[in-house]
Amino acid sequence: xxVNVLIGYIPQPEYLVELTCVSNTLGGLLLLVDGILDVIxxxxxxxxxxxxxxxxxxxxxxxxxxxxxxxxKFNFKGAFFFMHVINPIVFVICYMLxxxxxxxxxxxxxxxxx
Numbered sequence: 331x332x333v334n335v336l337i338g339y340i341p342q343p344e345y346l347v348e349l350t351c352v353s354n355t356l357g358g359l360l361l362l363v364d365g366i367l368d369v370i371x372x373x374x375x376x377x378x379x380x381x382x383x384x385x386x387x388x389x390x391x392x393x394x395x396x397x398x399x400x401x402x403k404f405n406f407k408g409a410f411f412f413m414h415v416i417n418p419i420v421f422v423i424c425y426m427l428x429x430x431x432x433x434x435x436x437x438x439x440x441x442x443x444x
Contacts (some may be wrong), residue, residue: 331358
């Protein structure tokens, strides 16, 4: 994922603020750092990190698929095909298969009436 970002955005650094770049970079860094920490310290990142990246990268995928309606155009050439289509699909599938959300507790915050 990080290599795709570098290949796609080095020639045009003015677009580094796009959600495609940000979500693919964060996803790649998360996988890299979590893998290193798992091997060295046997520790894992909290599942919420994976959930946040999965949601942002899924948004990239859905917006890009919406471009097939013809309303707007996205770049699907070269590394951008991977960042817009392949990486989101693979990351979300890996999230669904490998991140255990069974023990997750949902907290509701209630405001007290004044």
